[in-house]
Amino acid sequence: MxxxxxxxxxxxxxxxxxxxxxxxxxxxxxxxxxxxxxxxxxxxxxxxxxxxxxxxxxxxxxxxxxxxxxxxxxxxxxxxxxxxxxxxxxxxxxxxxxxxxxxxxxxxxxxxxxxxxxxxxxxxxxxxxxxxxxxxxxxxxxxxxxxxxxxxxxxxxxGVVYTEMVPVILRPLVLPDNTHVFAAPIGDGLIPFAEVVTYGSASLKGVAEAFERATGKKAVAKDVSQDVWFEAAKARRDPDAKQPTNIPVTSAGDDTRFTFRQSFGAWWNIWKALRLDVEAINEAQELADEVYPDRLKSVEDWMRATGYTGEAKAEA
CATH class of the missing domain: 3.40.50.720 (NAD(P)-binding Rossmann-like Domain)
Known part of the structure; x- marks a missing residue:
């Protein structure tokens, strides 16, 4: 109460x-x-x-x-x-x-x-x-x-992407030599990540480098096609099933619904096209420093604070 x-x-x-x-x-x-x-x-x-x-x-x-x-x-x-x-x-x-x-x-x-x-x-x-x-x-x-x-x-x-989604959307492939491969269809784009009290951006290469610094494990970034990324995602969900999944079968042709592939394919395209805006980031950081001075300030900070070591996480 x-x-x-x-x-x-x-x-x-x-x-x-x-x-x-x-x-x-x-x-x-x-x-x-x-x-x-x-x-x-x-x-x-x-x-x-x-x-x-x-x-x-x-x-x-x-x-x-x-x-x-x-x-x-x-x-x-x-x-x-x-x-x-x-x-x-x-x-x-x-x-x-x-x-x-x-x-x-x-x-x-x-x-x-x-x-x-x-x-x-x-x-x-x-x-x-x-x-x-x-x-x-x-x-x-x-x-x-x-x-x-x-x-x-x-x-x-x-709102941007939760840092807690790193183990979900960027779950690395671990090679026999223990190299962690972070693969995504993002090219030279950026993903804006946010923990509860922090905002920041990272490239795919930046995520891999942050992982190496935080864990001491070897990591590389790999740009892949969307087809490759969605094929890997099939282990977790059907990318061509319409969402939400709790809608009656009679609504299967409802064009207001979208598939995971449609929406997240566009999602990756948005971040692939995103480029660094230093002035905007500096302004956001200054405001965040004023409001949340003790926040986690980077993906690397989040990895260290949570003890993230590359393990996969199920989608909520």
Missing amino acids: TSPNLPSILVVGGTGAQGRTVVRELVRDKKYAVTVLNRDVCSPSAVALSALGNVTLIPGSYETEKGLREALKGQHGVYVNFNSFAMTESMEYFWTFRLYEIAVQSGVKRLIYSGGNNRPRAHRYAEEYRCSHQATAGRLAEWVESQPLDLIKWTILD
Whole structure:
């Protein structure tokens, strides 16, 4: 249960990879209480959040009017991070709009939207850059930005790739001589990584070099084609199955759904085209130094802090 004297923040997606960390950070200094709406409040992830203290679990769904109204009632703020892989694009648009409207009706004071830049737009919406979750979050971030501040004060986070995804998307192939090969279809591009309190960028070569420094193991970077990368990914998932996978078979032809290959092929294209912007990075680092001076500042820092040694990790 939460303390009635603390302002309460609703965290949408509180049991997800990002949401769990947001909940922990909000209750860590005991300045906020947190509410999490979850279909299964007895799930291990939900119970773990409850054990943090000052966390209230409400059974229900964000994809219902009833769930949103009950969850938003009495909240000071709301942190929004829908799982783009568990709902169709059209439903993510609709429920984000409804969440905002019901938040206004409920008297919520601040909305934080975990979105990002509309990166497909930067490539003039060419189909090879249509990464579904990037496009959806980018469009919705622009919509939130257009809303008047006298309704709800808003903040938009430019979300990037979790450092925790390194063991998933960049799981290295270990050669007989114990050389770790980090392979990805990224060429000379960059991947912007983020741990909870850090943002940074790294090339594929930079990841391999950071791994060598952090572990003392030999590592090399290898640019591969998307076909090769997706063939390796087949061991973990069917790259041509449409997402989300929990949609009835009768919706198999729904063009609002996308395959892992379609969306992540575009995802890799976006990072392959990304180039170093020293001025923008320096500005971001200065702000991060001011807000989070003790953060992990690089992929190498993250590897050392977590003891990462090249082991693979299952996708959440």
